[in-house]
Amino acid sequence: MSDTSRVGGRQPSDWIESFAARFEAQEGMPLIAGRILAFLLICDPVERTAAELGAALSASSGSISTNVRLLLARGLISKTTRRGREAAVYQVREDAWANVMLRRLESVAEVSELTTGGLRMLSGQGDRADRMRKVDEFYSWLSGELSQLRGRWEAHSRRR
Amino acid sequence: MSDTSRVGGRQPSDWIESFAARFEAQEGMPLIAGRILAFLLICDPVERTAAELGAALSASSGSISTNVRLLLARGLISKTTRRGREAAVYQVREDAWANVMLRRLESVAEVSELTTGGLRMLSGQGDRADRMRKVDEFYSWLSGELSQLRGRWEAHSRRR
DNA sequence: TCGTGGCTTCAGTGCAGACTGAAGCTAGGG
DNA sequence: CCCTAGCTTCAGTCTGCACTGAAGCCACGA
Structure with missing residues (x-):
């Protein structure tokens, strides 16, 4: 998938780690929260389910749940629920x-x-x-x- | 001593704790570093030795040593050494x-x-x-x- | 060269919080 | 009314860090 392949001569996974490190230092965020944020900034399509985030970032469902809620509380991402049994999707709120x-x-x-x-x-x-x-x-x-x-x-x- | 008595209707020790708490949340500083900073902002005289800081804040000599160095590195306090066996004194660098x-x-x-x-x-x-x-x-x-x-x-x- | 005061170092302790993964809960579908 | 997908909760583990206090180090004075 394009999310983990080289783009523009740089590894997105490296960029994600740098981004997460900066947000840990600056905002006191857990690393995983920063990774989620970074991933949601560059993934295609822009919306992702909790399961996809966990798979992409090698994090447990519990961790995703906790950190996604942290980012929701700060107002940096939004959660969109869907009808039926479909999983909710998250995306960056770039305007906020x-x-x-x-x-x-x-x-x-x-x-x-x-x-x-x-x-x-x-x-x-x-x-x-x-x-x-x-x-x-x-x-x-x-x-x-x-x-x-x-x-x-x-x-x-x-x-x- | 006047440093721990009531001044202006408020306990300086409470003010010190509030100040330390804020700096912990905002700057990620250890509580003791914030306490040292707060104490050095209100103590009289303005210069204090490591031993005096430890006594005033009920902290060990090791803690004072570590946190004083942290504050020195950030440039928020200065250390003045004195001749002979006299202890060095620290004070706030309000201009910095x-x-x-x-x-x-x-x-x-x-x-x-x-x-x-x-x-x-x-x-x-x-x-x-x-x-x-x-x-x-x-x-x-x-x-x-x-x-x-x-x-x-x-x-x-x-x-x- | 020894003694002493003051500072720093460091091993040890305790605690806070990040992370995991399984169990439990919820809500739609059959 | 049960089944199941997906999410949340929670007990447990683990890592890291704040803090302690004693031992060691340094520098000056005698």
Whole structure:
């Protein structure tokens, strides 16, 4: 099948592993979740059943079940059920990707809530609060910047 | 000592735990590393020895050694050695904080290297590359935005 | 050259979570 | 109302990592 053969001079299976490794490091995802995501980005046809995912990635049905649910919860893939005894199929929600990642970025700036609280805790402590003030200033600024990102992405994608 | 007493109506030890929990979730840091960082943000005086950190956070000398090194490697704290047999002291590098975090954010956009590579891998596959193209478009845009952030932070902090 | 304080190293422990695979559940078809 | 395909659940295994604390190492002072 074309999914595991050479395409464009590179092994898709290598690409899948790289992708999974990156998502493990960056998002703390299990490797299998990253593999599912990567596979669903390049497979043809775009929709796959749980059994097909398990076969393609050499993972157990339990693992597929768990990780597919994780990806569904994050909003990165969708599940389409079909009538009768047919298996449900999964596919990448490429349109939701930006949303999910932007939300994740915004959460980084939530540290500003902690630093602002810390600043209040140290109020009246004079110089002692200097460190906290500097860090808080950064996170407060970052918080504003990141919330603007979403608007800019919408403008950017509308523009084309 | 004032570090563990009530300040501004909130327990610093609770704040330290919240801070550590957030950094564990967000940065994948060990809890103790987050505690050290939090403690160094609010302690008085600002410099502390490894032994003091261990005592304040109820952690073993080995744990302090490991996690202090992790924070040094990330550039979030500095180590100052002193002459003779005196213990080295650690303190927060509040000025480096923005730099470290911006670099971390930029690494998120490195996924664009994978998606661009994936796109090349799927070249000539027509519709099959549509998913990848959309995701790649987002990461490429994000990559540009995040690299601009650094410039904007410098402008912002110079302005005040 | 020895003594000592401070730091790092490392073997050992415990725990968390990723993964498996079989058993159980669910829902449509006969 | 049973059969069966497909999915989920769960107990068990295993790997990896955070943490400990004691032993070793290093550097300075005497």
